[in-house]
Amino acid sequence: MIRIENVSLRHGKTQILHDISLTIAKGGITALVGPNGAGKSSLLSLIARLQPLQAGRITVDGFHVDATPNRDLARILAILRQDSIFTSRLRVRELVSFGRFPHGRGRLTPADYAIIDQSLQQFDLTDLADRFIETLSGGQRQRALVAMAFAQETDYLLLDEPLNNLDMYFARELMRSLRRIADENGKTIVIVLHDINQAGAHADRIVALKSGRIVADGAPCDLLTPKTLQAIFGFEMRVETVDDTPVVLHFR
Amino acid sequence: MSIAAAKQSSKTGWIAGLTLAVLFVFSLCVGVGDMPVTLLFSDGQALELLLVSRLPRTLAAILVGAGLAIAGLIMQTLARNRYVEPATAGTAQSAELGILLVTLFFPAASLLFKSLAASAAALLGTSLFLMTAHRLPPTQPFLVPLFGLVYGGVIGAAVTFLAWEADLLQYLSVWTNGDFSGVLRGRYELLWLGALMVVIAWIVADRLTIMALGRDASIGLGLDYARMLQLGLTIVSVISALSVVVVGMIPFVGLVVPNIVSRLMGDNMRGTLPFVAASGAILVLGCDILGRLIRYPYEIPVGTMMGCVGGLIFLWLLFRRPSHV
Known part of the structure; x- marks a missing residue:
């Protein structure tokens, strides 16, 4: 279980995260969505101890991420970030x-x-x-x-926008692989996604951030409604349900 | 490593080892003094020449070559940029500044003390370089070596100015241009510390490879990134400082050797590190032998030789089409 309690983060004068509290149960895929600059990647990198915790507490399986030796954490959680230049x-x-x-x-x-x-x-x-x-x-x-x-x-896998630069085929393949290892190997996956429909199709739970605050949290079919989406992204979009999966028509 | 790659690397290993062995023997035989091999054990003078001059000189060339190549490799890993090396990014110049200051204030200091001061100065200078290099945008890979050149140039200018003021310019050239002709028994043994650094680098080879993947990936894999950074800096600084103190700076070794090995074998340092060390030793020893032969019985300093040979290899590396094997 990942437990995030009252986490805030600021860079200089900019407040990136405001008093975030969130509990992610073991197992399944949780998608973090939200507009650019909402603080999704920052939250992920705080969980993965890639930057120091300024305020609040984060524990993974009871281990405090800022107090547990790095090498021990590396056996509990894995992080994949966008390292653009290889x-x-x-x-x-x-x-x-x-x-x-x-x-x-x-x-x-x-x-x-x-x-x-x-x-x-x-x-x-x-x-x-x-x-x-x-x-x-x-x-x-x-x-x-x-x-x-x-x-x-590791039991926990954190992925920061892994679908960037992927075409439809590979994006789908990757999401299906993740779904498979979540189901078959019991992994807990937290993934930052920009494609709301990938989140809708593959995630068990969607957490939406906006301006450093959690504005919506729930199962895809509950969360992907025109009203909630407008609250998150600031514009109106139609949502259709195809084969029990909500599909957001955000491109029109 | 796959079976095919392992086979290829063992073949390359044989070639590298054999080349180094041939050069080693050859270097023992080349020089102004007469040293007939047949008389080696009957003629005390010939044996003396071998043990006091030729063998130390050959060993020094191998130790410096291997060390500088490894220092270059680690520097490139720390800066995450293929075009930096200690000789061009302020490390060597800082070491020179360190020795110069010690010479000015403690003229009677021992070689060991000078090496310590040079290492400390190199550590400081390289840390400053890396702190700045990590702030430069990674999308502009040539900014790092350019900044290194300017940075090294500024420190070098300060060194020259100080030496000029103190009337030590002639002395200075002993450190700025590498030369093995002064190497005798009793005057090169500090270089074995550099060999120790190479061994340490080999022990932490996996960690260095991970570091090359970046800070986030390193932490994600449970590496103590800050401590590894310090260790890497120490290795680079000690090797560079020892080379500067004992024989003087030799350019390009740290630049071309890691680049060529990376092209041929990749960057998994557990496998490539021995080749980087061996190739560095071959290059420096080869250049030293050439320098002894070209104007026989006079000598061209290895620093000058390497400036020409290394520069040409570097140009070739830059202009040849990038291979995508």
């Missing part, structure tokens, strides 16, 4: 194998190799395993990064 020439298999680092600190056992192979397979990377990452397309690269996070074998 300067390292690593092969896909090498990158994924670094997901095992928190466990063996660099020493790989046969069990580690099995997990690496499984991660490669899970994200359809077996054929690309010996390619250098810089030679891959954006979608393949993104999958390699997710596979590394998966190989970390």
